[in-house]
Amino acid sequence: MKFLVSVLLTALLGFSLGLYFPWWTVALSGFAVNYFLFQKPLIAFASGFLGIFILWGIITMMRSIANDHILAHRISLMILKKDNPNLLIALSALIGGLVGGMGALCGSLLRKTRLTA
């Protein structure tokens, strides 16, 4: 339950921060959620990863579908050397997930230092 809540919170906070701040603030989202809602480091990473992976995956997929994948066809050829919009969407989600997860890991680890103190 706590895991699901933190996944959702990470996604929500990540989305809100993304409206006004640079892309990498998704790391802050993972960080904040797991600092205040403590989970073990590995679980924290997983929840942060999943939260942003889902967030970025859904937005990119929605945008790309609305676009008939016109841009994704071209950019995937450019970046991945492969005409594969879905792969580009997956890569976007993965990158977001990694950054979100790392932020979450940091949050959890910092909280852990406080717990002993």
Place this chain on the structure above:
Amino acid sequence: MLRIISFLVALLLTSGLIYILDSKKVLPVPLGKLLSPQEGLWQNAEPVNASFNDELRFPDLKGKVDVYLDERLVPHIFAEDDNDAYFVQGYLHARFRLWQMEFQTYAAAGRISEIIGDRAVSYDRTQRRMGMVYGAENALREMEKDPAIKASIDAYTAGVNSYISNMSSSELPVEYKLLGYKPEKWSNFKTALFTKAMTNDLAGYDRDIEFTHALQVLGEENFRILFPEIADSSATIIPKGTVFSQPAVMPEKPATADSLYLHRRDSAWFLPDFKPDPANGSNNWAVAGSRTKSGRPILSNDPHLRLSLPAIWFEMQMHTPNFNAYGVSFPGIPGIVIGFNEYIAFGFTNSERDVRDYYDIKFKDESRREYWFNNTWRATENRVEEIKINGGFSLMDTVSYTVFGPVLYDKSNKTQLKDNRAYALRWVAHDPSNILKMWHLLNRAKNYDDYLAAIKYFNIPGQNMLFASKDGNIALWQQANFPMRWKDQGLFVMPGQDSSYMWKGFIPQEENPHVINPAEGYISSANQRPVDSTYPYFIPGNYDVYRGIIINRRLSSMEQVTPEDMMKLQNDNYNVFAEYARPILLNNIERSKLDDTEKKYLYILSAWNLKNDPQEKGPTVFTNWWDSLQQVIFTDELNQTDLPVIMPEKFVLLEALLKDTAFRFIDNIRTKEKENLPDMITIAFKKACMELQNAEKEGRLNWASYKNTSIYHLLRNGALPFARTGLQNGGGVNVINATTHDHGPSWRMVIQMTDEIEAYAVYPGGQEGNPGSRYYDNFIDQWTTGKYYRLWFMSEKEKNDKKIIWKMIFRS
């Protein structure tokens, strides 16, 4: 403690990850930033059903402006004030084409290194040394002296900037995101720079340096044969038999010309850099009412340029109480550049006249601060150009300005120039001019007199300015400031030690070649020499020959002409060059020396219908064979030194062989045997067959596949997925449909000047510059298949027409 360390390690890893994904330092692109859905390129994935409705407020506006967008995303601007219309035009250019308009002006100013780093340095340096920035400054000064023009550019600039300053970083065009930079503010100066970019494309080509080498290698007699002034077969723009008035003054050849100029021996041999494409040309023609079905003139124009995405043109209508013009505009400058208004239509082709000369300068010493001129050491004016380089230190280049113009080549970029010598460039593009005034007036012109008054403002690039009006007139003026030259002046690099070789002025405007309502009932131009040898002035140039011949042949046999006929003519794939050249090939080939494969290709050529249609194989065989013949006939003479000399134009060999099959260059001077024409034609064919076999193996023997018509993104190989390649287009060099691999009709337009103007056009691109938009390349298939769109010249009464899909409202 361990916990703190593990936190710090995780923090470090996270920061490192973000750093890698946010910068270009490790990966070639900032991958995280780029792929983030709320900031990166996904924001450029424009929904296919996107709405362009908008309501905007700008305090700069004096009145109301409504923009109606039709289903092709063509804006129809309705403004209460002229300058408001230019403001909104600037806004829309930026809204749909910002990256391209800025990139093109960076290129003109020699600033590409700022974006892509040191691989552009030599390009940038050449642009600076060519005086592009200097020319733009001179032009802007002149334009800003004219209150009406200044107001229009000011408004245009304000419009562009109102878009830029209201744009969020997620709205940045995708190229900025990929390359990692941001747009600057637009300025009137950038508009002037754009006019210079256009000028360089159309009037920046010269062969003076190559000719200087060729003259020396070949000797004067052979040079005249290979690089003649006039093609005998050329169909001139101005009808033959036109009587030209005798000039009041003719420039005089300096007494030293034979010894110091024509028979000069020179060891400084090098090749010039970054020459514009000599194929930048065009077709235009106007048919008078006497030959049309409607009884009113029809004007047609298709400018041939390097094809690119985003397209060079942006289509629009501008309507104010003072003018109502429709056509294509250049993102970067105000106004309609090719098109029509309620009274007249106007179109352009390139004159191909030579307006650039080089002068051999002698500096006093290494410092290049003084040069020998009129028996004294004269000080140069030095201009320090800072070329900023992305990821490196700036390069400082000092460019010396002489009485002739900037020093384009000296020891610092051409080591062959020893002993403090240098080549200065005299170019009409450096002279002050108010060329935007021409379009300003043309957009408002009501008749021939207005057109004539407008074109006088245009000093360069030399254009064949075609005119047709509702009141039944057709006319063409070849217009620019063309230097008045004595015979041979400026063909070669000229002595620059005194004023005797300088231009003595320009041909008086009223003596520029022109024609009004000719008896033939039509006027056409296709980059050929405008006049025959009776024109009193010496007018060298890089003229085309064959498109003019076939256009005139077609037009002279047409009656009851309709716009449909003109569209068909613009897409005509008949190869008139091959019509003349094929018999020479077929009559001289030694069939007994051919194997079966070669005989097969020979059969393809003899059975060909002379049309460069997409599925024909004949054009592939013919093109390879003739090119190979040029090579085997001329290479031995031209390559007598290390440096290649320029190839003669195609008409030279063809006209020579039509006259005399014992043409003196046929023999290969490198062999002991004396070759004759059949020998060379057979050798050339066998060489061509090797290429043809390769092509056939790869399944690209048919013309469209062989030619592989492609429209590249402006970043060329840097953005291949943004290109459209492998288009199934016919046409080619010497064909009315002048579509080659990556060059050709950048806008095809046919305008019938009936009371309700009937206009058709298409361009290979789309209204949006965004590769993530469906409007990026949506006209290309229509263009490839030779189809057109009927243009909607919207009237004020049609504000509720169902052709309007979106509406943008601009208020102060």
